[in-house]
Amino acid sequence: MKSYGEVTAWKEIEAKTGVKIEFQHPAQGQLGEQFNLMVASNKLPDVVDYGWNAYPGGAQKAIRDKKLIPLNDYLDHAPNLKKLLEDHPEWRKMASTDHGDLIGFPFIREDVTQQVFLGPAIRKDWLDQLNLSVPTTIDEWHTVLKAFKERDPNGNGEADEIPILISAGELTFAGAFGTPNDFYREKDTVKYGPIEPGFKEYLATMNQWYNEGLLDKDFATTDAKMTDAKITGNQVGAAVLFLNGGIGKYMDLMAQSQPDFKLVGTPYPTLNPGEKPVFGHMDNPVTGIFAAITGSNQNVVGTVKFLDYLYSEEGKLIMNFGKEGETYTLVDGQPRYTDAILNNPDGLPISQAFRKHIMGATSGPFVQDVRHTQQYTTKPEQKEAMTLWSNTTQEKRMPPVSISVEDSSRYSSIMTDVNTFKDEMILKFIMGTEPLDHFDNYVEMLKGLGIEEAIQIQQAALERYNNR
DSSP, X not given: OOOGGGSHHHHHHXXXXXXOOOOOOOOTTOHHXXXXXXXXXXXXXXXXXXXXXXXXXXXXXXXXXXXXXOSGGGGGGOHHHHHHHHHOHXXXXXXXXXXXXXXXXXXXXXXXGGGOOEEEEEEHHHHHXXXXXXXXXXXXXXXXXXXXHHSOTTOSSSSOOEEEEOOTTOOGGGGGXXXXXXXXXXXXXXXXXXXXXXXXXXXXXXXXXXXXXXXXXXXTTOOHHHHHHHHHTTOEEEEEEEIIIIIIHHHHHHTTTOTTOOEEEOOOOBSSTTOOOOXXXXXXXXXXXXXXXXXXXXXXXXXXXXXXXXXXXXXXXXXXXXSBTTTEEEETTEEEXXXXXXXXXXXXXXHHHHHHHOSTTSOOSSEEOHHHHHHHSOSHHHHHHHHHHTOOOOTTOOOOOOOOHHHHHHHHHHHHHHHHHHHHHHXXXXXXXXXXXXXXXXXXXXXXXXXXXXXXXXXXXXXXXXXX
């Protein structure tokens, strides 16, 4: 397909509103480059749907440069969006700059289960075979992974099992030690996980697992192709997987050759039994993508009214389900996808059929309907994983703060150096080429690279966010 104009949902929106949309798409792989070229020119499209924090200096600078028009003075022409933001004040904060300017029409995930997409998963058939339960603590994980290594759960008589497959940058287990691989907050104080004492404990645990052969010996270099080969080769006991591109994909791939193959999500691990996990992969309800009205737009009110229609009940239904009678029908008042999606006549898998007909599986200026997500993730194992992965407190998570225009280039420079050094050292600590006795030196090196200044910049950004 050459354009969103060919998508059933957008064609239906045009038919219902009488508005004709001309879509302009950048070449694949050149998104950032094309965006920067576009905003550097004087003539912009009427609406640009993008993550406006990518604008040099952020969305606030784009407003100051008259590249985009904030929605604050136009909300009376957008009753559907206005009500949503009034009913969900936190959504409004996430859709605003530090000065309180509304950036544009946001993509919103309405339910917490839609905000999780990735998490720890394990071979349930291997657990059953070894009479083990799904692990919840770090100690239970260690017990299970040792059993996977020593007790031949794939039954081929060879010691070829990879108990857990995690990529070099994957730090799902770090949260159990109270230190994510990023900035977080203790109440209203910003901290940086990789320099905290808990992070040393995490690295010590991963180093022990590596030495015991519980981690894949090639984990530093494993790519997506190798991951596919190892999982479908019946070698991997556990991994951090996507809901659809992981659990769903591998269970479909293995259904014929190995009917017993079963992956289930696990809770994010904790240190102590009964604790509720704090950290986990989770998106914000307001994702940071906005259909923003540009300074070149000659009909702002008309554009606002049109985009607001997408937040009405009818607009939401079309964007998420397409055309009634063609891509969905109403059953007891609830939208249900037809075979055009679920058993596509052209043989398209569900994920591609979605992209041909609806916008719910992509993004745009509308609310993603939870009823779409429930039909996208069809397997009970996926639904259970969504529930488990969304069961984290997230109380220490940073909200989507904005770095100030004045701080942006300095912050970017610091974090480029910090991330390069940190990522390299994490690998060395886990693989044992750098002894953990050197952890304090590593922290001092990060301080030398400016991490404390970056923490202060994040602290100021958090305070501005809280005051929006």
